[in-house]
Amino acid sequence: MKASASPAQPIDAANGKRALDALRTALGKDWVFAAGDQALDAYRDDYALAPHGDTRPWAAVAPGNLKQIQKVLEIARRYKLALWPLSTGRNLGYGGAAARQAGALMLDLKRMKRIIEVNERAAYAVVEPGVSYLDLAARLRKLGGRLWVDSTGSPWGGPLGNFLERGVGYTPYGQHSDTQCGLQVVLADGTVVDTASGIKARTDNLYRYSHGAWVDGLFNQSNFGIVTRIGVQLMPAPAGYRPYLVTVDAEENLQALLDALRPLSLEGLLPGRPTLMTLPRAAAYGATRAQYQTGAGPLRAQAHSRLMAEQARGYWNLYGAFYGAEALLDVHVRELQNALRAVPGARLHFADTRADDAAFKCRAALMGGAPSMDEYKTLDWVGAGAHLDFTAVLPFDGDVAQSASEAARELCHAHGFDDCAEFQLEPRALRLEIRLIFEREVVAQQRAAHAAVSALAARFVSLGHGSPRAHLAFMDDTAASYRWSDDALAHASAAIKDVLDAQGVLAPGKSALWPGRHSGRRK
Amino acid sequence: MTTPPLDTAQLHARLATVVGADHVSAVPSGACYGGLLGAHLSADLHPRAVVRPASAEQLQRLAPMIAELGHGLWSSGNATGNGAQRGHPRKAGVLVDLGRMNRIIDVDRRGAFAVIEAGVTYAELAAHVRERDLPLWLDADTNGAHTVAGSIASRYTGLTPYGDHQAAVCGIEAVLANGALLRTGMGALPGSDCGARYKYGFGPALDGLFSRAHFGVVTRLGLWLMPAPRKFMPFALALPDLASMARTIDRLQPLMLDGGLGGHVLIAAHSSDAALLARLGNDAGRSSGAPPWTLYGALYGVPEMVEHHGQRLALALDSAPAAGQGAAWDARLRQLRGEALYNDADGHDACALSFTLLAPASGADVQALHHAVLTRLAEFAPRLSVQLARRYLTLTVELPDESVADGDAAGAALAAIKDLLGAGYGLHSSSPALAAELTARHTPAGLRHLYDGLHTALDPYAMLATRGKFTPDKARRKR
Known part of the structure; x- marks a missing residue:
């Protein structure tokens, strides 16, 4: 069931004025931003793609509490506005703070930034949408650092928004969909739903499932409600921590490396989210491409060799970490060393030899529960850079990964990009994240990145490798690829959308969920 | 939508057109389906037929047929009744017994997962693993005749590191009321072999709607297995x-x-x-x-x-x-070790009154729970057990059949639960005889409103479960 975008219904001037007046009455004039207000500039994709077109909003509001959100919903329903909720607006590489279409009323939840609870004994926090990883980390530090935060590479984003976009971090608590526990959601009709017990039980943020159906996943990558509060389980600071790097020189030894690591991963001996980066991806943390090659086109072999020699890294660079008491760390290291014996040219490195490795510094911080902004230095690879990401999920299988990596590299090179990819290791699957780094203001490069992702998506879907995230521009196509059995999943989601948000006021087009598209019956 | 009512013979004949006459019957005398059909259920709600489809495709044909007849669709993995639906339809109908759908599609040694149909029991899966000498452990219910899918739908737990059965699920296939067959997660991508390897696809995750609920009938699932520990x-x-x-x-x-x-x-x-x-x-x-x-x-x-x-x-x-x-x-x-302890195929072992409460993992809380339970239920000789999980503990209370014959055990159990919910504890689960009452009493307005909306969307004829009418904003206006 491939849905396509249709322009949001523009509101006429008279109704627009009435709607804005109503919003100002509800929220106060300081928190309503209309056309001409510079504040509206914030609601765009920082890494805009020319082919995606105009996404400028009609206006924006910043409610301060739940009641104000309910009032905004009332006004949105009355004037048939398209409301686009936003927590911190840092979904960079996937559309940033922009709406799917132009003409939306942005519902900016940045003012709702209370850390409602930190429970140190049971190791969790409850936070509002505007709380960033940096905010939460600061609070945890102030409390004595007994709990870690699992931050993404963009820590100005927050736990709530990242969960909703099904984001990941890099400690053992890195699969954010698995560490969420309890949500508060406002439905389109204003109803407030607490997904745990709903009675404010003391176990609401301890036990993930309610007494009835477990509904939290409905609000992942969807527009079925406005999530206003989240419980996040936090990792107790471990007794010890040892980040490591494995380098493998030859590109063709990816298969051997992954097949050697797979049993360890399944046994839980590669905790966290070990991240296996290509040479350009890892090098970009501490170098620019101009240092190694001038002119357009992907890095050539000679540049690769120089980079490997000067930065003492391989074509493949696996950043991971072990956690626990020293004795446990030593066992981990021994197990990893044993596995790597089967991998030609594999070398294991620790912090003592990676003082000059900017990637190691950034990854060690992230894996050690400390937010780091350094991942954004990778955008300097091309000067004033931006990025567009394409992610696919593969089985944890060296042969499949080798082929996928070759396909990714070929397509990146064909569109003029370096092979800036990373595999994130999960126990049974690999997430391959391919990053197109382009010059932010160069329209031709924006077009090339867009074309590259289109080509990658087509190739990977044909190989059976699904994409678990997508930039706004690719949401319709991505959702359409999950079409098994006459689009049954999409029909079910569309049916839910049409009942819970019959007027279609919430984030039309988010994750390809457009209002009014449910046929009602299976064909 | 409904046609004139069929007599029982006509109903059975109609259902037999899909599954064959050998696989349609009246509910066997005395069968309680793990308490689903216990004494708590009024006689007019008892299913008129049990039908045993062999495949999801047969179930896809049965669902619209049952809807067209104006009947309810009840479901259970097998006669043990574990995982039987919650919130059954308030009308008599057809009980779908998935016991024949017991194919083990795949057990992947390298990836440590299984793909199984909804009727596969722990005993069957354990035998499969044992016969092939696979270095994988299950985490089974104590009753090996329980279906794996049913255990998940019931949110049972075990003791191994894979003891959170819901967390070990990776990908679900289900038939909806309209006969649609959907797969969640990566399973919805044609050609993907990550359906049982990676839990999430693109867009909202519907998986949780198929446990402790009845928004559809699960026909197949992916299950993560534990590599045998060294x-x-x-x-x-x-x-x-x-x-x-x-x-x-x-x-x-x-x-x-x-x-x-x-x-x-x-x-x-x-x-x-x-x-x-x-x-x-x-x-x-x-x-x-x-x-x-x-x-x-x-x-x-x-x-x-x-x-x-x-x-x-x-x-x-x-x-x-x-x-x-x-x-x-x-x-x-x-x-x-994750092994089942016995095989009780008729499900009578689960007919007793039982419930499980949730508390923070602390000694003071377990003492408080213990005190409150005994205050209300001492006369019924409750059997207690505690499970300690990473962040919480559960207290399970079972009232032995022989001690509940006299007195209002169910009433006392409901009173104990009410006391404890009032004191800030949570409710994990309860036996079917208590579940309907607890769901009615203790589902908060917001969540109930959402459930009603989901039922309206996925089960428009209320053939799978009773629901309230979804009127936008209803819950808020009530307050």
Whole structure:
């Protein structure tokens, strides 16, 4: 069931004025931003793609509490506005703070930034949408650092928004969909739903499932409600921590490396989210491409060799970490060393030899529960850079990964990009994240990145490798690829959308969920 | 939509056009489907037929047929009734028994997962793994006749590191009321072989709608299995009284939280162990001198890591973790290995009144729960057991059939639950005889409104479950 975008219904001037007046009455004039207000500039994709077109909003509001959100919903329903909720607006590489279409009323939840609870004994926090990883980390530090935060590479984003976009971090608590526990959601009709017990039980943020159906996943990558509060389980600071790097020189030894690591991963001996980066991806943390090659086109072999020699890294660079008491760390290291014996040219490195490795510094911080902004230095690879990401999920299988990596590299090179990819290791699957780094203001490069992702998506879907995230521009196509059995999943989601948000006021087009598209019956 | 009512013979004949006459029958006399059809259910709601489809495709044809007849669709994995629907339709109808859908589609040794149909039992899956000598462990219910899918739908838990059965699910296939067959996660991408390897696809995750609910009938699922641990160190500890149990919970809590103890810890009252042994045909547990509570747990993993955590455990327990002895230990040891303990195919073992409460993992809380439960239920000789998980504990209360014959046991159980919910504890689960009442009383308005909306969307004829009418904003206007 491939849905396509249709322009949001523009509101006429008279109704627009009435709607804005109503919003100002509800929220106060300081928190309503209309056309001409510079504040509206914030609601765009920082890494805009020319082919995606105009996404400028009609206006924006910043409610301060739940009641104000309910009032905004009332006004949105009355004037048939398209409301686009936003927590911190840092979904960079996937559309940033922009709406799917132009003409939306942005519902900016940045003012709702209370850390409602930190429970140190049971190791969790409850936070509002505007709380960033940096905010939460600061609070945890102030409390004595007994709990870690699992931050993404963009820590100005927050736990709530990242969960909703099904984001990941890099400690053992890195699969954010698995560490969420309890949500508060406002439905389109204003109803407030607490997904745990709903009675404010003391176990609401301890036990993930309610007494009835477990509904939290409905609000992942969807527009079925406005999530206003989240419980996040936090990792107790471990007794010890040892980040490591494995380098493998030859590109063709990816298969051997992954097949050697797979049993360890399944046994839980590669905790966290070990991240296996290509040479350009890892090098970009501490170098620019101009240092190694001038002119357009992907890095050539000679540049690769120089980079490997000067930065003492391989074509493949696996950043991971072990956690626990020293004795446990030593066992981990021994197990990893044993596995790597089967991998030609594999070398294991620790912090003592990676003082000059900017990637190691950034990854060690992230894996050690400390937010780091350094991942954004990778955008300097091309000067004033931006990025567009394409992610696919593969089985944890060296042969499949080798082929996928070759396909990714070929397509990146064909569109003029370096092979800036990373595999994130999960126990049974690999997430391959391919990053197109382009010059932010160069329209031709924006077009090339867009074309590259289109080509990658087509190739990977044909190989059976699904994409678990997508930039706004690719949401319709991505959702359409999950079409098994006459689009049954999409029909079910569309049916839910049409009942819970019959007027279609919430984030039309988010994750390809457009209002009014449910046929009602299976064909 | 509805056609004139069919008599029972006509109904059976209609259903037989899909599944064959051999697979349609009246509900066997005495069958309770694990309490789904217990005495709590008024006679006019009892299903008029049991139908046993062989495939999802047959179920896809049955669902619209049952809707067209104006009947309800009830479902159960098999006669044990585990995982039977919650919130059944308020009309008689057809009970779909998925027991024939018991194909083990795949057990992937390298990836440590299985893909199975909804009628596969733990005993069948265990036999499959054993016969092929696969280095994989299950985490089974105590009753091996339970279906795996049903256990997940019931949110049962086990004791191994894969004891959170819901968390081990990876990808669901389900038939909806309109006959649509959907797959969640990566399974919805044609050609993907990550359906049972990676939990999430693109867009909202509907998986949770198919447990503790009835938004559709699960026909297949992916299940993660545990690679056989290199070392397994089980242990038991006698606890002389409630105070020592509470103290032990407080001392174990940090180890649970940081993952030092990978699985769940069971603390069984003597009466709970004795009842298990009686079910196994062994009355050794009735011997005098047994401690009031016994703690059972295990460490799993690489030998040196197990030994390291064993040392931490010794500090917490004031004694080195050691194996237990006797018949109860033998049974609990099998549970710690993830094995089922018995096969009871008719499901009568689950007919008793039982419920499970949730509390923070603390000694003070377990004492408070214990006190409140005994205050209301002492006369019914409740059997108690505690499971300690990473961040919470559960207290399971079972009221033995022989003790509930006199008095209003269900009423007393509901009163105890009400007391405890009022005191800030949570409700994990309850036997079917209590579930309807608890759901009606204790589902908060917001969540109920959402459930009504989901039923309206996915089950427009209310053939799968009773629901309220979804009127936008209803819940808010009521307040």
